[in-house]
Amino acid sequence: MSECIDDECLSIIQGISRTGKFAKLFTELENCDEDMQKQKIIKMNGLIEDMNKDECKSIFEIFSFNKLDEMIDKKKISVKNIILLLKHAGYFKVVTCVSSFCFNNSSLPRRFEKMIVEELKKEEKNENFLIELCECYLLHKERYIPSKLISNCLPFFFEVSLSKEKDEETQKKVEMALLALSCIKAQNRIEKTMYLEEIKEIIKYHQEHHNLTHLAYQSAWRFLIFRLRNGENLEEVIMNELHFVRESARELEDLTACVDWKKSKEEMKILKEVQIIRNWTDEMIDPLEHYELRKDDVARMILSLVKLCIASRDNEQGMTGDCLYILKGFAENATVSVDVFLKEGVFELILMEIxxxxxxxxxxxxxxxxxxxxxxxxxxxxxxxxxxxxxxxxxxxxxxxxxxxxxxxxxxxxxxxxxxxxxxxxxxxxxxxxxxxxxx
Known part of the structure; x- marks a missing residue:
């Protein structure tokens, strides 16, 4: 008689299987021709798409960046195939909020920096190739990024991100470009003249025309919030010109409505929309407690958090805790009156929890x-x-x-x-x- 395997055990077994298959395919890359490598990398990318955060973290520990650098040296893998693998892997690394310094500590970042500089020096630049090199680099690089590389590459990223088309292919390119930009964290200082007008145009155009995906729009905001955190005086732009509170509340409402909250905890771990919500609640909304807020905007934000709490409380208690933490911050903010909390259902939520x-x-x-x-x-x-x-x-x-x-x-x-x-x-x-x- 076969023993019953619960969902959690099954998930662990499947996870081991996925990471094991990934590692096996990786070891086989060196002995393949370019076309066969591409087929194996496509399989590896498919495995990554089904991985949760813990699995993604484990493959980045397994991932041998030094080996890839050595394979480039020995001409055993093409840069094209390296990009195919690293760009896809980097996308899911960032979306699932995996922090890994394996890339930083390898020889591969210097390889990418050199290739980017060489491409920038060319009179006739291959802009698509340059952007893909930069995306791979930014998606995997943690913390400090050379300021000269940022200043030289920003114009190319903004050129892609400012595209107004709504077709799926363009949306994917814009999403990837903005996600890579969002990896330029607060440790990297950038002059306002190099980004402010462009990022404002991207955000304002979306507010009017809704041309970005949820992840792309969040990434644009994330890039701007990091600039606020490194000391730039952007409060007026963020709060009043671009209406951050209203917009983030609307995004939370939209994302909460489109998630099937009855899915299992394991299924929730790989839902991109849930990861995007976590990004909003983990690092985006928390700074609001430090600023004076418009009553209408904060009322809508509080209501969106209440709705998210109610939706997530059965199988995403960590998210419920994040929402309550933010609501606590609002309660500590002298500019938020108690009638807003009562009107938007905060006490009914708290009573339900207590x-x-x-x-x-x-x-x-x-x-x-x-x-x-x-x-x-x-x-x-x-x-x-x-x-x-x-x-x-x-x-x-x-x-x-x-x-x-x-x-x-x-x-x-x-x-x-x-x-x-x-x-x-x-x-x-x-x-x-x-x-x-x-x-x-």
Whole structure:
């Protein structure tokens, strides 16, 4: 009788099989002619497409960049085939957020830098070849990239990225170019004159004509946010001219709606849309807590996060935790009023999580923090009679709803773990259980 294999074990077995097949095909490349190499690389690329983040990370450890460099030296592989392999592998490396310094620590980056410089020196440049070389290099290179290489190659990338066509082939080229640009991280300083007008045009044109894929649009924003993080004064452009809060909220709503959230956890790991959502919640939206935000924009962002939390809570708890962390940041932002949280369903979401018997520590911690912050805001009296009446009415309505749901009993059950949560997350959490009650 065959034993039953659960989904997780099956996934591990399949993963070992994929990475094993990839490694075997890689070792066979050296002894093939160019056409056979191409066929094997196409198979390798197909295996990569079915890999999750852990599998992608493992093949980049297996991946011998030095061996590829040696094969180029010995003319045992063409640059064309190298590009076919590295470009596809790099795309999935970046999309699945794999960080690997294997490429950095090999001899291959210098090979690519030399080829790029040689192509740039030519009077009649092969621009497609140059862009593909740069894409392979940027998609695999971690952290610092020579500033001269960036300045020389940016115009070619923008020429591709500014294409206005909507056909599938053009969209793929634009997506790859913008994804490569998004790999130029904050450690790499770039003069505004070299990128600002171009990236603004790309973003504004998409806002009007919707010509980019979700990944391409996010990549354009990511490139710009990295420039903000390295000290460029871009707040006015990002927040008010390009409407980052409104646009990122809309993207989250669109992506949340197009994902089948009933898929298994293993299936979720390889969904590109889920990876794009993670990029928004992991590194894109978090900086918002530091800026003054328009009430309408922040209300929409809060609503989009609530919807994402509800959609992802069954099989993507890490994403739920990310959303709650961002909502906590909004609650700490003095410019975001409590009525926005109440109107956009934050408390209903928090109540749902607190009353859930299978809460994990992270979700419990952020839920309690948001509760405490909201109650603090509700307890702040005002000299404006109309606002004061509105505040008292909101407190009374919330009190009655929470009493009906049995909220206070649920909170009392957390009393024994408050100290543990505060120590575990090394952050402020009120240890007075009455601070989590609405007193009217």
């Amino acid at each position: 009353l859930e018997s299978t809460l994990d520590d992270e979700i419990t911690f952020y839920s309690l923090q948001i509760c405490f912050l909201m109650f603090e805001m509700l307890n702040e009296e005002t000299d404006n009679d109309a606002e004061e009446a509105k505040r008292k009415a909101a407190k009374m309505e919330l009190f009655e709803n929470l009493e009906e749901e049995g909220y206070e009993d649920a909170i009392v059950s957390f009393h024994g773990i408050l100290v543990f949560l505060q120590e575990d997350y090394d952050d402020d959490l009120s240890l007075n259980i009455s601070d989590y009650f609405v007193n009217v």
